[in-house]
Amino acid sequence: MKIALFEAMIAMAGWSVYAQSRLEPPPATGPPTNSAPNPYRTITGWLQMPAGRVFGSTGGVAVDQRGHIWVAERCGVKGFIAASCAASQLDPIFEFDQTGKVLHNFGGGLLVMPHGIAIDADGNVWVTDGQGKDGRGHQVFKFSPEGKILMKLGTAGVAGSGPNFFNQPNAVAFAPNGDIFIAEGHGGEAGNRIVKFSKDGKYLKEWGKKGTGPGEFDLPHCLAFDSKGRLLVGDRNNNRIQVFDQEGSFIEQFTQFSRPSGIAVGKNDVIYVADSESESVSKNHYGWKRGIRVGSLKDGKITAFIPDPVATSDTTSAAEGVAVDSKGVIYGAEVNPNDLKKYKP
Numbered sequence: 001m002k003i004a005l006f007e008a009m010i011a012m013a014g015w016s017v018y019a020q021s022r023l024e025p026p027p028a029t030g031p032p033t034n035s036a037p038n039p040y041r042t043i044t045g046w047l048q049m050p051a052g053r054v055f056g057s058t059g060g061v062a063v064d065q066r067g068h069i070w071v072a073e074r075c076g077v078k079g080f081i082a083a084s085c086a087a088s089q090l091d092p093i094f095e096f097d098q099t100g101k102v103l104h105n106f107g108g109g110l111l112v113m114p115h116g117i118a119i120d121a122d123g124n125v126w127v128t129d130g131q132g133k134d135g136r137g138h139q140v141f142k143f144s145p146e147g148k149i150l151m152k153l154g155t156a157g158v159a160g161s162g163p164n165f166f167n168q169p170n171a172v173a174f175a176p177n178g179d180i181f182i183a184e185g186h187g188g189e190a191g192n193r194i195v196k197f198s199k200d201g202k203y204l205k206e207w208g209k210k211g212t213g214p215g216e217f218d219l220p221h222c223l224a225f226d227s228k229g230r231l232l233v234g235d236r237n238n239n240r241i242q243v244f245d246q247e248g249s250f251i252e253q254f255t256q257f258s259r260p261s262g263i264a265v266g267k268n269d270v271i272y273v274a275d276s277e278s279e280s281v282s283k284n285h286y287g288w289k290r291g292i293r294v295g296s297l298k299d300g301k302i303t304a305f306i307p308d309p310v311a312t313s314d315t316t317s318a319a320e321g322v323a324v325d326s327k328g329v330i331y332g333a334e335v336n337p338n339d340l341k342k343y344k345p
Contacts, residue, residue, distance in 0.1 A: 029239050029255040032288040036305040040330065043342040046100040053090070055340060057083045059130075060117040060171070060262070060321035061333035064145075067325050068103060069096045071333055071340055072114030072127045083335075086112045086133045093117075093127060095145065098325075106147030112137035115186075116171035116222070116321075121178065124150060128169040130186055132157050138166045140182055151201050153180075159187065163203035167191040173223035173231070175246050179204070181231060185219040192217040194233060194248065207248035212238055214250035222321075224263040224271075226297050234260030234273070239285050241273070256302060257295060258288045262322035262333070269297040272330055274322040280313040292319055292332060292343070306330070306343055 047055055056076025063069055075088035085092050092114050093107040107114075107127070115130030125143040132138040135157040142151035154166040161167065167187035174180060178199030184191040193208035194217075208217045222234035230251060231244045241254040241263065259282055262274035271294070278288035290308035295301055308318035319332025319341065330343040 029258075029285070029288075033256050033258065033293065033302045034289045034305065034307075036293070036302045038306050039304055040306050040343040040345060042306075042309075043344060044339055046342060047096060047340060048100045048102060050102060050105065052078055054078055055338055056092075057335045057338050058321065058333045058340065059115050059335050060128075061323045061331045061340060062117045062119045062125075063323045063325045063331065064119045064123055067098055067327075069098070069323070069325075069331055069340070070094065070117055070119060070125055071096070071321075072107070072111070072117045073340075074114060076338065084113050084131065086131070086136075093125065093143070093147070095125075104145065104147060106143070107141075110136070110141065110149075115169070116183075118172045118174065120174050126172045126180075128172055128182065130168045130170060132159055132168075138168065140166065140169055140172055153182070153197065153201060159190070161190070161193075166195075170221050171223045171234075173225055175225060175231075176229050179246065181223055183220040183223050183233060185217060185221055185236070192220065194220065194223075194231070194244075196246070196248075205248065214242070214253070215244075215248065217242075221261055222263045224265045226265050226271075227269050232263055232265070232271075234263050236260055236277070237282070237284070239282075254300060256300060257293050259285045261316075261320040264322045264324045264330075265297070266324040266328065267326070270324075271295055271297050272322050272324050274319040274332060276308075276316045276318055276320040276335065281316055290317055292322060292330060294330075306332075 054076045056073040058073040072093045075082045075085040075090040089108045091105045091108040095104040111129045113131040116128040139154035159167040167190045171183040180197040182195045192210045195206040196204045218237035221236040224232045233242045239259045243251045257273040258275040259278045261276040264272040278285045292306040294304035316335045321333030323331045332341045
Protein backbone atom coordinates (compact mmCIF):
# COMPACT_ATOMS: atom_id res chain seq x y z
CA MET A 1 0.00 0.00 0.00
CA LYS A 2 2.79 2.44 0.89
CA ILE A 3 4.63 1.67 -2.36
CA ALA A 4 1.48 2.18 -4.40
CA LEU A 5 0.78 5.49 -2.63
CA PHE A 6 4.34 6.69 -3.25
CA GLU A 7 4.15 5.83 -6.96
CA ALA A 8 0.83 7.62 -7.27
CA MET A 9 2.35 10.75 -5.71
CA ILE A 10 5.27 10.60 -8.14
CA ALA A 11 2.94 10.22 -11.11
CA MET A 12 0.86 13.21 -10.01
CA ALA A 13 3.95 15.38 -9.63
CA GLY A 14 5.33 14.42 -13.02
CA TRP A 15 8.84 13.85 -11.72
CA SER A 16 11.66 11.70 -12.91
CA VAL A 17 11.58 8.62 -10.72
CA TYR A 18 10.72 5.69 -13.00
CA ALA A 19 11.98 2.18 -12.45
CA GLN A 20 14.08 0.88 -15.32
CA SER A 21 12.36 -2.49 -15.36
CA ARG A 22 8.85 -1.13 -15.86
CA LEU A 23 7.31 -1.48 -19.31
CA GLU A 24 3.91 0.21 -18.96
CA PRO A 25 3.28 3.74 -20.30
CA PRO A 26 5.03 6.62 -18.51
CA PRO A 27 3.29 8.46 -15.70
CA ALA A 28 1.18 11.54 -16.33
CA THR A 29 3.17 14.74 -16.74
CA GLY A 30 1.51 16.39 -13.77
CA PRO A 31 0.41 20.00 -13.39
CA PRO A 32 1.93 22.51 -15.84
CA THR A 33 5.04 24.39 -14.71
CA ASN A 34 4.15 27.83 -16.06
CA SER A 35 4.72 30.15 -13.13
CA ALA A 36 8.50 30.52 -12.68
CA PRO A 37 9.89 34.08 -12.96
CA ASN A 38 11.43 35.46 -16.15
CA PRO A 39 14.71 37.21 -15.28
CA TYR A 40 15.76 37.55 -18.95
CA ARG A 41 15.68 40.45 -21.40
CA THR A 42 14.75 39.58 -24.99
CA ILE A 43 16.96 40.93 -27.80
CA THR A 44 15.95 40.66 -31.44
CA GLY A 45 17.17 42.21 -34.69
CA TRP A 46 20.82 41.77 -33.75
CA LEU A 47 21.87 39.62 -36.73
CA GLN A 48 23.68 41.31 -39.62
CA MET A 49 22.57 39.18 -42.57
CA PRO A 50 24.29 39.40 -45.96
CA ALA A 51 22.79 41.72 -48.58
CA GLY A 52 19.61 40.28 -50.05
CA ARG A 53 19.18 37.70 -47.29
CA VAL A 54 16.68 37.52 -44.49
CA PHE A 55 16.84 35.05 -41.67
CA GLY A 56 14.76 32.02 -42.59
CA SER A 57 13.23 29.24 -40.58
CA THR A 58 15.61 27.33 -38.31
CA GLY A 59 15.35 24.55 -35.78
CA GLY A 60 18.79 24.53 -34.16
CA VAL A 61 21.52 26.72 -32.71
CA ALA A 62 24.90 26.01 -31.09
CA VAL A 63 27.60 28.02 -29.31
CA ASP A 64 31.27 27.14 -29.69
CA GLN A 65 34.08 27.53 -27.13
CA ARG A 66 34.84 31.05 -28.37
CA GLY A 67 31.27 32.14 -27.74
CA HIS A 68 30.45 32.28 -31.44
CA ILE A 69 26.93 31.39 -32.45
CA TRP A 70 26.25 28.81 -35.17
CA VAL A 71 22.95 28.26 -36.91
CA ALA A 72 21.74 26.51 -40.05
CA GLU A 73 18.74 28.40 -41.42
CA ARG A 74 16.56 27.34 -44.32
CA CYS A 75 17.69 29.67 -47.11
CA GLY A 76 15.59 32.77 -46.48
CA VAL A 77 15.60 35.56 -49.08
CA LYS A 78 13.85 38.92 -49.23
CA GLY A 79 10.21 38.55 -50.18
CA PHE A 80 10.24 34.80 -49.48
CA ILE A 81 11.05 33.28 -46.12
CA ALA A 82 11.92 29.71 -46.97
CA ALA A 83 11.33 26.61 -44.87
CA SER A 84 13.59 24.47 -47.05
CA CYS A 85 16.82 24.70 -49.04
CA ALA A 86 15.70 22.06 -51.56
CA ALA A 87 15.41 24.56 -54.43
CA SER A 88 18.18 26.90 -53.30
CA GLN A 89 21.94 27.23 -53.71
CA LEU A 90 22.23 29.75 -50.87
CA ASP A 91 24.67 29.04 -48.03
CA PRO A 92 22.54 28.06 -45.01
CA ILE A 93 25.20 27.58 -42.30
CA PHE A 94 26.22 30.75 -40.45
CA GLU A 95 28.78 31.60 -37.80
CA PHE A 96 28.07 34.88 -35.98
CA ASP A 97 30.09 36.68 -33.36
CA GLN A 98 28.29 38.00 -30.29
CA THR A 99 27.48 41.30 -32.02
CA GLY A 100 25.73 39.49 -34.90
CA LYS A 101 28.50 39.92 -37.47
CA VAL A 102 28.81 37.05 -39.98
CA LEU A 103 32.17 35.28 -39.70
CA HIS A 104 31.53 32.29 -41.96
CA ASN A 105 28.68 31.27 -44.27
CA PHE A 106 28.77 28.02 -46.25
CA GLY A 107 26.96 24.81 -47.24
CA GLY A 108 25.07 25.91 -50.36
CA GLY A 109 23.59 23.11 -52.47
CA LEU A 110 24.27 20.39 -49.89
CA LEU A 111 21.24 20.37 -47.61
CA VAL A 112 17.51 19.97 -48.13
CA MET A 113 16.26 21.02 -44.68
CA PRO A 114 18.92 21.84 -42.08
CA HIS A 115 17.64 20.71 -38.71
CA GLY A 116 20.03 20.11 -35.81
CA ILE A 117 23.45 21.72 -35.38
CA ALA A 118 26.20 20.99 -32.85
CA ILE A 119 29.87 21.79 -32.26
CA ASP A 120 32.28 19.03 -31.24
CA ALA A 121 35.25 19.36 -28.87
CA ASP A 122 37.57 20.19 -31.77
CA GLY A 123 35.37 23.04 -32.98
CA ASN A 124 33.97 21.18 -35.97
CA VAL A 125 30.40 21.88 -37.04
CA TRP A 126 27.84 19.09 -37.43
CA VAL A 127 24.50 19.54 -39.18
CA THR A 128 21.65 17.07 -39.65
CA ASP A 129 19.62 17.21 -42.86
CA GLY A 130 16.08 16.36 -41.84
CA GLN A 131 14.47 15.72 -45.24
CA GLY A 132 15.34 14.19 -48.61
CA LYS A 133 14.79 15.27 -52.20
CA ASP A 134 16.44 14.84 -55.59
CA GLY A 135 19.37 12.78 -54.33
CA ARG A 136 20.09 14.93 -51.29
CA GLY A 137 19.16 14.73 -47.63
CA HIS A 138 18.80 12.16 -44.83
CA GLN A 139 22.45 12.71 -43.89
CA VAL A 140 24.61 14.15 -41.13
CA PHE A 141 27.54 16.36 -42.17
CA LYS A 142 30.72 17.21 -40.31
CA PHE A 143 32.33 20.49 -41.43
CA SER A 144 35.47 22.30 -40.45
CA PRO A 145 34.77 25.81 -39.07
CA GLU A 146 35.69 27.13 -42.52
CA GLY A 147 33.17 24.88 -44.29
CA LYS A 148 35.23 21.96 -45.55
CA ILE A 149 33.35 18.65 -45.48
CA LEU A 150 35.19 16.28 -43.13
CA MET A 151 32.65 13.44 -42.82
CA LYS A 152 29.23 12.37 -44.06
CA LEU A 153 27.03 9.81 -42.34
CA GLY A 154 24.03 8.25 -44.07
CA THR A 155 23.25 7.76 -47.73
CA ALA A 156 22.40 10.86 -49.76
CA GLY A 157 18.70 11.13 -50.61
CA VAL A 158 17.77 7.68 -49.29
CA ALA A 159 15.62 7.20 -46.19
CA GLY A 160 16.22 3.94 -44.37
CA SER A 161 17.37 2.11 -41.26
CA GLY A 162 20.51 0.28 -40.20
CA PRO A 163 24.12 1.47 -40.06
CA ASN A 164 24.25 3.31 -43.40
CA PHE A 165 20.93 5.10 -43.59
CA PHE A 166 18.87 7.68 -41.71
CA ASN A 167 15.21 8.59 -41.90
CA GLN A 168 15.00 12.33 -41.22
CA PRO A 169 17.76 12.74 -38.62
CA ASN A 170 16.96 15.49 -36.13
CA ALA A 171 19.90 16.09 -33.79
CA VAL A 172 23.50 15.19 -33.02
CA ALA A 173 25.51 15.28 -29.78
CA PHE A 174 28.91 14.08 -28.58
CA ALA A 175 29.97 12.04 -25.56
CA PRO A 176 33.07 13.18 -23.63
CA ASN A 177 35.18 10.59 -25.51
CA GLY A 178 33.96 11.92 -28.88
CA ASP A 179 31.42 9.20 -29.67
CA ILE A 180 28.62 10.52 -31.89
CA PHE A 181 24.94 10.16 -31.04
CA ILE A 182 22.23 10.95 -33.59
CA ALA A 183 18.48 11.18 -32.99
CA GLU A 184 16.03 10.20 -35.71
CA GLY A 185 12.40 11.05 -35.25
CA HIS A 186 10.54 12.98 -37.95
CA GLY A 187 9.93 9.85 -40.04
CA GLY A 188 6.51 9.04 -38.55
CA GLU A 189 6.30 5.37 -37.61
CA ALA A 190 9.83 4.82 -38.95
CA GLY A 191 12.95 5.99 -37.15
CA ASN A 192 12.35 6.76 -33.49
CA ARG A 193 15.84 5.61 -32.63
CA ILE A 194 19.19 6.79 -31.28
CA VAL A 195 22.23 5.74 -33.33
CA LYS A 196 25.74 5.67 -31.85
CA PHE A 197 28.96 6.00 -33.85
CA SER A 198 32.60 6.17 -32.81
CA LYS A 199 34.47 9.47 -33.20
CA ASP A 200 35.76 8.34 -36.60
CA GLY A 201 32.27 7.44 -37.86
CA LYS A 202 32.15 3.69 -37.23
CA TYR A 203 28.65 2.40 -36.47
CA LEU A 204 28.48 1.00 -32.93
CA LYS A 205 24.85 0.44 -31.96
CA GLU A 206 21.33 1.80 -31.89
CA TRP A 207 18.22 1.59 -29.74
CA GLY A 208 14.62 2.68 -29.74
CA LYS A 209 11.30 2.13 -31.47
CA LYS A 210 7.91 3.83 -31.57
CA GLY A 211 6.30 3.64 -28.13
CA THR A 212 5.84 5.18 -24.71
CA GLY A 213 7.90 2.87 -22.50
CA PRO A 214 11.47 3.39 -21.27
CA GLY A 215 13.83 3.43 -24.25
CA GLU A 216 10.93 3.88 -26.67
CA PHE A 217 10.28 7.15 -28.45
CA ASP A 218 7.67 9.21 -30.20
CA LEU A 219 9.71 11.77 -32.14
CA PRO A 220 13.09 12.09 -30.40
CA HIS A 221 13.91 15.66 -31.39
CA CYS A 222 16.95 16.89 -29.46
CA LEU A 223 20.02 15.61 -27.61
CA ALA A 224 22.43 16.83 -24.94
CA PHE A 225 24.94 15.42 -22.44
CA ASP A 226 25.16 16.37 -18.77
CA SER A 227 28.31 16.61 -16.64
CA LYS A 228 28.08 12.91 -15.76
CA GLY A 229 28.19 11.88 -19.42
CA ARG A 230 24.53 10.87 -19.42
CA LEU A 231 22.59 11.31 -22.66
CA LEU A 232 19.42 13.41 -22.49
CA VAL A 233 16.90 12.72 -25.24
CA GLY A 234 14.04 15.12 -25.87
CA ASP A 235 11.24 12.62 -26.57
CA ARG A 236 8.94 15.31 -27.88
CA ASN A 237 5.60 13.71 -28.57
CA ASN A 238 5.86 11.77 -25.30
CA ASN A 239 6.32 15.14 -23.52
CA ARG A 240 9.41 14.04 -21.63
CA ILE A 241 13.18 13.94 -21.48
CA GLN A 242 14.60 10.44 -21.20
CA VAL A 243 18.04 9.96 -19.65
CA PHE A 244 20.35 7.11 -20.72
CA ASP A 245 23.87 5.91 -20.15
CA GLN A 246 26.06 5.78 -23.24
CA GLU A 247 25.11 2.17 -23.95
CA GLY A 248 21.43 3.02 -24.15
CA SER A 249 20.31 1.83 -20.73
CA PHE A 250 17.42 3.89 -19.38
CA ILE A 251 18.17 5.75 -16.13
CA GLU A 252 15.29 8.15 -15.46
CA GLN A 253 12.98 10.66 -17.09
CA PHE A 254 11.88 14.26 -16.57
CA THR A 255 8.46 15.59 -17.45
CA GLN A 256 8.41 18.90 -15.55
CA PHE A 257 10.41 20.66 -18.30
CA SER A 258 7.40 20.33 -20.63
CA ARG A 259 7.37 19.27 -24.28
CA PRO A 260 11.04 19.35 -25.43
CA SER A 261 11.91 20.66 -28.89
CA GLY A 262 15.41 21.74 -27.83
CA ILE A 263 17.75 21.03 -24.90
CA ALA A 264 20.96 22.68 -23.77
CA VAL A 265 22.98 21.94 -20.63
CA GLY A 266 25.14 24.70 -19.17
CA LYS A 267 27.41 25.15 -16.17
CA ASN A 268 26.60 23.18 -13.01
CA ASP A 269 24.09 21.08 -14.93
CA VAL A 270 21.66 23.93 -15.46
CA ILE A 271 19.27 22.75 -18.16
CA TYR A 272 17.50 24.88 -20.75
CA VAL A 273 14.49 23.32 -22.51
CA ALA A 274 12.60 24.93 -25.39
CA ASP A 275 8.93 24.06 -25.79
CA SER A 276 7.64 25.33 -29.14
CA GLU A 277 4.50 23.22 -29.50
CA SER A 278 2.40 22.91 -26.34
CA GLU A 279 -1.15 24.21 -26.84
CA SER A 280 -0.45 24.68 -30.56
CA VAL A 281 0.86 21.76 -32.63
CA SER A 282 0.60 19.21 -29.83
CA LYS A 283 -2.69 17.47 -29.27
CA ASN A 284 -1.71 15.85 -25.99
CA HIS A 285 -0.19 18.59 -23.81
CA TYR A 286 -2.78 21.25 -23.11
CA GLY A 287 -2.38 23.65 -20.22
CA TRP A 288 1.39 23.93 -20.67
CA LYS A 289 2.62 27.25 -22.04
CA ARG A 290 5.23 27.38 -24.78
CA GLY A 291 8.59 28.91 -23.95
CA ILE A 292 12.01 28.15 -22.49
CA ARG A 293 12.21 26.56 -19.05
CA VAL A 294 15.42 26.82 -17.04
CA GLY A 295 16.16 24.49 -14.15
CA SER A 296 18.58 22.11 -12.51
CA LEU A 297 19.38 18.52 -13.33
CA LYS A 298 20.57 18.09 -9.75
CA ASP A 299 17.21 18.58 -8.06
CA GLY A 300 14.80 18.86 -11.02
CA LYS A 301 13.48 22.28 -10.00
CA ILE A 302 12.36 24.92 -12.50
CA THR A 303 13.99 28.27 -11.70
CA ALA A 304 12.98 30.44 -14.66
CA PHE A 305 10.53 30.51 -17.54
CA ILE A 306 10.72 32.67 -20.68
CA PRO A 307 7.20 32.52 -22.10
CA ASP A 308 6.39 32.58 -25.80
CA PRO A 309 5.10 36.13 -26.46
CA VAL A 310 2.36 34.64 -28.65
CA ALA A 311 -0.42 33.58 -26.32
CA THR A 312 -2.43 31.63 -28.90
CA SER A 313 -0.97 29.80 -31.90
CA ASP A 314 -1.82 26.84 -34.09
CA THR A 315 1.77 26.39 -35.32
CA THR A 316 5.22 25.94 -33.86
CA SER A 317 6.02 29.24 -32.18
CA ALA A 318 9.11 30.90 -30.67
CA ALA A 319 12.25 28.95 -29.79
CA GLU A 320 12.56 25.37 -31.04
CA GLY A 321 16.35 25.08 -30.78
CA VAL A 322 18.18 26.43 -27.75
CA ALA A 323 21.80 27.05 -26.75
CA VAL A 324 23.57 28.89 -23.95
CA ASP A 325 26.97 30.58 -23.74
CA SER A 326 29.46 30.75 -20.87
CA LYS A 327 27.86 33.97 -19.57
CA GLY A 328 24.41 32.43 -19.35
CA VAL A 329 23.04 34.19 -22.45
CA ILE A 330 20.40 31.99 -24.08
CA TYR A 331 19.88 31.76 -27.84
CA GLY A 332 16.55 30.62 -29.24
CA ALA A 333 16.28 29.36 -32.84
CA GLU A 334 12.81 29.78 -34.30
CA VAL A 335 11.06 27.78 -37.00
CA ASN A 336 8.37 30.45 -36.79
CA PRO A 337 8.44 33.52 -36.64
CA ASN A 338 11.89 33.09 -38.23
CA ASP A 339 14.35 34.64 -35.82
CA LEU A 340 17.37 33.94 -33.65
CA LYS A 341 16.68 35.68 -30.38
CA LYS A 342 19.00 36.42 -27.48
CA TYR A 343 17.83 36.22 -23.89
CA LYS A 344 20.19 38.05 -21.53
CA PRO A 345 20.08 37.48 -17.77
